[in-house]
Amino acid sequence: MSNPDQHFSIEVEGTEKRCPVGETIGNRNMAEGKIPVLSCEGACIRGEIARLAANMVAKEEGYARGCHGELFSVPDSAMAQWIKKAEKVVLIDGCFLRCHGRILENLVGKEKLAQFDALRVYRKYTDVFDIDDVPEVERKEVARQIADSVLAALEEKA
Numbered sequence: 098m099s100n101p102d103q104h105f106s107i108e109v110e111g112t113e114k115r116c117p118v119g120e121t122i123g124n125r126n127m128a129e130g131k132i133p134v135l136s137c138e139g140a141c142i143r144g145e146i147a148r149l150a151a152n153m154v155a156k157e158e159g160y161a162r163g164c165h166g167e168l169f170s171v172p173d174s175a176m177a178q179w180i181k182k183a184e185k186v187v188l189i190d191g192c193f194l195r196c197h198g199r200i201l202e203n204l205v206g207k208e209k210l211a212q213f214d215a216l217r218v219y220r221k222y223t224d225v226f227d228i229d230d231v232p233e234v235e236r237k238e239v240a241r242q243i244a245d246s247v248l249a250a251l252e253e254k255a
Contacts, residue, residue: 109170116174119167123175126161133163133180135201137191137215141226142236147191147215149240154187154247165197168204185209189247192216211251215243 126133136151137144155162163186167176180186186205190198190212198212216223219239222231231239 112171115171116164116167116176119164119171119174119176121175122161123167123177123179126163127175127179127182130159131161131179131183132159132185132187133183134160134187134189135163135165135168135180135197136189137197138165139191139196140228141191142222142228142231143191143216145191145228146219146222146236146240146243147189149236150215150243150247151187151189153240153244154189157248160187169200181205183209185211187211187213187247187251189213189215189243211254213243213247213250218243218246 134151134155137147139145139147152162154160163180164176167174168180171177172181181204183205186201186209188198188201188210190196193214193216195212195214198210201210201212219242221239225231228236
């Protein structure tokens with residue numbers, strides 16, 4: 098049985114490499130004051146819906162898609178610096194496990210994190226894993242529902 102009070106860390110090998118487009122986008126979004134939007138990237142349908150919804154939210158004025166891979170593993174990159182220095186970070190987690198939320202609370206600070214559990218909104222597919230078990234049109238419709246819900250909540254908090 099796991100202990101919810103247990104904290105653990107993951108060791109990541111450092112790198113001197115940088116993603117050229119990540120550097121460009123990170124610097125541009127930092128200069129423009131864009132709000133980073135991150136999401137669950139889980140392999141199941143719930144992660145896919147969260148990812149699609151984050152892409153939709155990031156298309157709205159004032160928001161832009163952030164790369165959690167760079168944030169987690171290239172901490173000095175422009176992308177990571179943009180996300181860490183942002184006044185607010187939007188996160189759409191795919192389910193109640195809050196995998197990204199639990200990590201981001203420590204990386205960017207809980208007070209700056211606007212977290213959303215997509216599954217709480219649409220309450221489907223709890224017995225489905227494979228993305229292809231839900232038709233693409235339906236995935237996009239549910240993602241739009243999540244994106245609209247997130248945007249409405251962000252507007253309300255503004």
